[in-house]
Amino acid sequence: MKKKRISQADVAREAGVSVTTVNLVLNGRQNTRISEEAAERVRLAAEKLNYSTDPIARSLRTGQTRSLAFISDNVTVTRYASAMIRGVLDAAEARGYTVLMAEIGDHLERQGSIVESMLERRVDGLLFGFMSARKIDLPALLPDTRTILINATAEGLPSILPAEHEAGTAAVNCLLAAGHKRIAFIGRSEKVYDPYLSVTIPRRYAGIDEAMQAAGLSFVAEFQGHEWEPELGYEGTLRLLDDGAKFTALLAANDRVAFGAYRALQERGLTVPGDVAVMSFDDEQLATYLHPQLTTMRLPYREMGYLGVEMLLADAPTEPGSETLVPMPLVERSSIIRR
Amino acid sequence: MKKKRISQADVAREAGVSVTTVNLVLNGRQNTRISEEAAERVRLAAEKLNYSTDPIARSLRTGQTRSLAFISDNVTVTRYASAMIRGVLDAAEARGYTVLMAEIGDHLERQGSIVESMLERRVDGLLFGFMSARKIDLPALLPDTRTILINATAEGLPSILPAEHEAGTAAVNCLLAAGHKRIAFIGRSEKVYDPYLSVTIPRRYAGIDEAMQAAGLSFVAEFQGHEWEPELGYEGTLRLLDDGAKFTALLAANDRVAFGAYRALQERGLTVPGDVAVMSFDDEQLATYLHPQLTTMRLPYREMGYLGVEMLLADAPTEPGSETLVPMPLVERSSIIRR
């Protein structure tokens, strides 16, 4: 990595012009009235010497780094959420930006020092990405630091969220469209109305409830719970069945809950989708392992990551406090049939 | 982000000394014989002005950036492999390094330009991280660029790999120790002997076979396949059963295969671990969803990531072409009982 670098001065010498000329030509400046002949000599010389501009020196001079920081909580380590990183990386690369990454885990208190160190490195913008959509308190930021939150909200900052209300409605409508009227629901929870726990789940519930109401229906049975793991789906389904609930369709809070529900249904000799149709949320890989494969509303992690970068680097800054909603596509597989 | 920066010159003015003195003090240089009194004034002034050194300017001068590049194929987007990123990030942070990330997906041909752009940014080292351990061809690198491959190998470069041979042996021994003698194996494949497809799977097979041989045993039945998805486990198990194979334990190539095997076993009215014990590899989250939870050999992604950074930044460069093996821990859960 030593190897003396080729500088604009070297190119200038080779081409027999000044570094000003070299710089102007190589940066493709317009209206500079450098003779095409000189410009050509510069380009040839640069090519010959295999010159590439030193981004560090440029940054020192311009104050811009063409880099951005992506700071997350537990995204790397969370199942399908890590796709958000891919979205960020792809979008950044498309625009010639480099991504500096840091992950703080559950140590939210470390945000301050991480942000500081990123800012010291003069990133052109800050992207925060969270595993599950909730409100967070960010350290006071320089007012002119471009910042976007992905899958989170914070006072006075623009954020990108999944369109959960819409998705809740779509999930129910999907079941209704297949002719189901007796629907059970597993995974409602009151806890979740604290924005520091979730900002989107209440919206999902609202979307679900509105769709049911619009159809003049209510759930024939519900099993509550906020730990959305297979255990909940398993126990909830058994309980509903034991209580004698009669339902032809089951709405699960997420794929893991659905996973548990499948097991319970199977143990009771019930088949999916013949006896019970199942609809879910998230679309983690698990959904494709199930038999039959699970129909579910996809959480658009990758898209949110991609959009985050685009908004961060857009010409006009995003309005503070605004929310950009990203659609959650319905992924139709085999867990629902017409009845 | 504008905000005129506080520089060492500002601190010098405030403290009434030269920038040389400021620099020496703030960098904690030894043997510099600056009066303790002057040093104290400098520290106070820096504190008061809230000075922090500009890493860009420092980099321009020193040629070092305290940053490293992590370049991966599909790590962000692959199930549990994304934990490798966390390991990298944690280790880098512990040493005060920043990580520049890029992911190239299946476009291995893009490696060249990505590496170039990272090198232009003067990263102090290059880390390559791959989803599954295989041999890759890297673009010719500057000979003095520190480089480490995580979960991959390349001509003349040091690499970090999971200790698969050892793990294969341990998996079999675990079954043997529980008293099993009639063992079936699903997931052997000849394809995998091409190093560009895998460098570690053949070792795993070797470890498995040696342990069996050492016990004077061979598998009572095998079902081949290299697409290690649930489908293979499902069909393989059914086939073995239909062929009348009598086994008390099943060794699955990975957790997904085991997942499929569970389903087949259950359909045939066989219970795990009562009728058939199951042993597997990977330890993805899936393993904990299964009932009973799966005993498996864990792929140490996070540890490999962490170690990669440590080796990259170690005082002595790692020997070219060397291999560092990271143990795969046995994660005992409930899919095996004594017989």
Next chain:
DNA sequence: CTGAAAGCGCTTACAG
């Protein structure tokens, strides 16, 4: 149409 020079904020060899 093109160049000389200043300056971004550091670090360091040199001088005293």
Next chain:
DNA sequence: CTGAAAGCGCTTACAG
């Protein structure tokens, strides 16, 4: 014990 100055490689206001 401490300071003045050069230089890393750019960009840009200014001069001609």
